[in-house]
Amino acid sequence: MLAERAAEAIAERTGVPRHRVAVVLGSGWQQAAAEIGAPHASIAMPELPGFGRPSAQGHGGMVHSVTVNDNNVLLLMGRQHLYEGYTPQQVVHPVSAAIAAGAEIVLLTNAAGGIRGGLRVGEPVLIADHLNLTARTPLEGARFVDLVDAWDPELRTLAKELDPSLGEGVYAGLLGPQYETPAEIRMLATLGADLVGMSTVLEAIEARSRGARVLGISLVTNLAAGVTGQHLSHAEVLAEGQAAAPRLGKLLRGILER
Numbered sequence: 001m002l003a004e005r006a007a008e009a010i011a012e013r014t015g016v017p018r019h020r021v022a023v024v025l026g027s028g029w030q031q032a033a034a035e036i037g038a039p040h041a042s043i044a045m046p047e048l049p050g051f052g053r054p055s056a057q058g059h060g061g062m063v064h065s066v067t068v069n070d071n072n073v074l075l076l077m078g079r080q081h082l083y084e085g086y087t088p089q090q091v092v093h094p095v096s097a098a099i100a101a102g103a104e105i106v107l108l109t110n111a112a113g114g115i116r117g118g119l120r121v122g123e124p125v126l127i128a129d130h131l132n133l134t135a136r137t138p139l140e141g142a143r144f145v146d147l148v149d150a151w152d153p154e155l156r157t158l159a160k161e162l163d164p165s166l167g168e169g170v171y172a173g174l175l176g177p178q179y180e181t182p183a184e185i186r187m188l189a190t191l192g193a194d195l196v197g198m199s200t201v202l203e204a205i206e207a208r209s210r211g212a213r214v215l216g217i218s219l220v221t222n223l224a225a226g227v228t229g230q231h232l233s234h235a236e237v238l239a240e241g242q243a244a245a246p247r248l249g250k251l252l253r254g255i256l257e258r
């Protein structure tokens with residue numbers, strides 16, 4: 001019910017009855033949003049029912065309504081994380097609300113650590129599949145959701161047509177907020193993970209349970225612990241995101257224009 005209430009508030013405050021696409025802009029993707037287009041309406045997240053106040057660095061806490069080629073698109077600037085103490089239902093609420101507001105496609109972006117050899121800092125990678133290692137789920141009750149093709153093959157093909165240099169990878173979602181030890185990164189590599197982060201997997205599960213199509217893109221902002229022996233800093237992570245913004249903006253706009 002909270003998602004529906006938030007959806008009504010979004011329609012009312014933006015003057016747009018239905019937004020067909022929703023985009024979650026994670027760390028490092030906020031500047032890319034500017035390339036998508038100028039919002040014709042913006043709402044501060046705390047003013048919407050059930051939306052928390054994103055406190056993590058790099059998250060703006062705004063919901064923008066933009067139009068891209070006659071498509072009404074909802075931009076969620078920032079997200080809530082489990083490590084901030086939100087429940088799984090609170091973490092996915094913005095996505096639930098966007099789908100209740102009409103979103104048939106949810107584009108999830110995030111910043112992630114690169115595990116697979118050859119991944120470069122500043123590189124966007126399409127999410128081909130995920131490992132939910134949070135030990136959490138946003139679902140309650142007998143909601144047996146099929147997650148085969150949860151990461152929409154057609155949307156991935158479309159993205160690769162737009163930017164043939166895009167690679168794909170398996171994203172491992174962990175609780176955080178600590179980064180992994182080198183031994184944990186070796187474990188994740190053994191499990192088949194190419195990318196590691198602290199978000200996204202719960203939102204994808206919720207979106208699929210509500211019948212929306214999902215496309216995910218990770219921005220590699222650091223090579224995971226032990227891959228290079230360097231130490232990790234969150235500041236570095238944000239800086240890398242800013243540097244990649246123009247390319248990411250073009251990619252997002254291209255996807256939204258299709």
Ligand SMILES: Nc1nc2[nH]c(I)nc2c(=O)[nH]1
Pocket residue numbers: 111112113114174176178179180196197198221222223224225232237
């Ligand atoms: N768990 C985890 N999350 C991350 N987010 C970013 I940016 N880099 C990392 C990382 O190396 N590990």
